Amino acid sequence: MWIKSIELFQIKMPLNFTFKTSQTSLNHRETIVIRAVDELGNTGYGEVVAFNEPFYSNELLMDSKSVLINSYIPWVVNREIKHPFELHKWIDLTYPMAIAGLENALLDLFARRQQQPIMDVVFAEATHDRIAAGIVLGDLDISSLMQQIDYFQKEGYIRFKIKIKPEDGFFKLKLIKEKYPDLKLLADANRSYELQQMHELKKLDQLDLLCIEEPLASMDLLAYQKLQKEIKVPICLDESIQTVDDLKKAIQLKACKVVNLKIGRIGGMYYAKQMIEICRENNILYWIGSMVESGISKILHVHLASLKDTYIPGDLAPSRRYFQKDIIEPEIIVENGMIQVPKGSGLGVEIDENSLNDYTIDHIRIVGE
Numbered sequence: 001m002w003i004k005s006i007e008l009f010q011i012k013m014p015l016n017f018t019f020k021t022s023q024t025s026l027n028h029r030e031t032i033v034i035r036a037v038d039e040l041g042n043t044g045y046g047e048v049v050a051f052n053e054p055f056y057s058n059e060l061l062m063d064s065k066s067v068l069i070n071s072y073i074p075w076v077v078n079r080e081i082k083h084p085f086e087l088h089k090w091i092d093l094t095y096p097m098a099i100a101g102l103e104n105a106l107l108d109l110f111a112r113r114q115q116q117p118i119m120d121v122v123f124a125e126a127t128h129d130r131i132a133a134g135i136v137l138g139d140l141d142i143s144s145l146m147q148q149i150d151y152f153q154k155e156g157y158i159r160f161k162i163k164i165k166p167e168d169g170f171f172k173l174k175l176i177k178e179k180y181p182d183l184k185l186l187a188d189a190n191r192s193y194e195l196q197q198m199h200e201l202k203k204l205d206q207l208d209l210l211c212i213e214e215p216l217a218s219m220d221l222l223a224y225q226k227l228q229k230e231i232k233v234p235i236c237l238d239e240s241i242q243t244v245d246d247l248k249k250a251i252q253l254k255a256c257k258v259v260n261l262k263i264g265r266i267g268g269m270y271y272a273k274q275m276i277e278i279c280r281e282n283n284i285l286y287w288i289g290s291m292v293e294s295g296i297s298k299i300l301h302v303h304l305a306s307l308k309d310t311y312i313p314g315d316l317a318p319s320r321r322y323f324q325k326d327i328i329e330p331e332i333i334v335e336n337g338m339i340q341v342p343k344g345s346g347l348g349v350e351i352d353e354n355s356l357n358d359y360t361i362d363h364i365r366i367v368g369e
């Protein structure tokens with residue numbers, strides 16, 4: 001396919017709630033939506049999910065934007081691309097979120113052009129038509145936390161991820177477990193514990209958690225190796241696994257039993273597929289996370305989570321939990337705790353251009369000469 005133009009829509013979406021983790025507090029989500037157009041007028045969309053501050057990854061949205069404009073996009077515009085994964089031969093992983101956004105847009109474009117669902121282009125395997133949703137609750141005070149769990153479990157959600165910090169993480173999880181023993185429960189510490197807090201970390205073993213995500217402040221896999229030897233609860237790595245080599249090293253060291261895969265963090269679907277294959281070969285459990293993003297990236301994660309051997313339901317909740325209005329049509333909805341995986345070509349959803357324009361704070365179009 002011949003790439004005619006690429007557009008960047010820098011968007012700023014107000015969040016319906018303050019998203020609080022051990023590291024930060026978010027009221028808005030700013031990302032960059034990428035639209036790619038081919039010579040036949042087909043379009044494809046991807047999203048660059050970097051943040052404005054380095055609380056989660058070192059890649060900042062402004063850096064993703066400039067590397068896209070100055071380097072990656074001039075490379076693909078006015079060029080014949082046989083397959084979107086060709087990108088990864090030319091572009092390294094210095095800016096994984098920028099490359100993922102561009103790859104995802106070209107992949108959606110390519111799949112639509114071939115009239116194939118996006119998952120069929122990448123994986124030759126059966127997938128679920130519907131998947132279970134998962135709720136992530138921020139670092140809330142205990143009464144709001146219990147209230148929210150009560151509300152969402154009545155709505156049909158069964159899987160809950162709770163953001164925790166050392167000061168009160170165990171206390172909160174224990175109360176939740178006592179009141180709702182049957183929930184599928186996990187916790188994400190976002191690097192807030194020290195290895196020296198072993199006593200606090202070991203207490204998590206009492207709670208029958210599905211896993212503890214990214215507990216340690218240091219991203220040192222040797223520290224994780226030590227920790228996983230000491231605790232029974234499976235360690236799930238998120239931030240610490242950015243490349244295929246990181247994953248191989250973690251497996252070799254037995255530094256984790258579970259991996260949270262997010263397409264932006266690891267640089268695209270090309271790497272997601274490789275990591276899933278590696279997990280399968282090494283009996284590492286994997287599941288699909290997310291990053292408080294618009295429906296464009298979220299729905300791609302819904303597709304990925306339709307693989308049949310994910311460990312637990314993903315961080316995948318309805319559009320309206322996050323935003324008053326999403327930019328995909330139909331929006332992501334959850335009924336009885338389940339999300340329908342879109343059928344149809346590419347991402348299987350349309351883009352609501354009005355919403356996209358409403359949220360846009362900067363627009364750049366790059367065309368070939």
Ligand SMILES: O=C(O)CCC(=O)c1ccccc1C(=O)O
Binds near residue numbers: 056136238292315
């Ligand atoms: O609700 C979501 O989209 C996932 C929330 C989440 O946990 C998260 C959101 C943004 C950045 C990092 C993380 C994380 O998994 O650590």
Ligand SMILES: [Mg+2]
Binds near residue numbers: 190213214238260
């Ligand atoms: Mg996480």
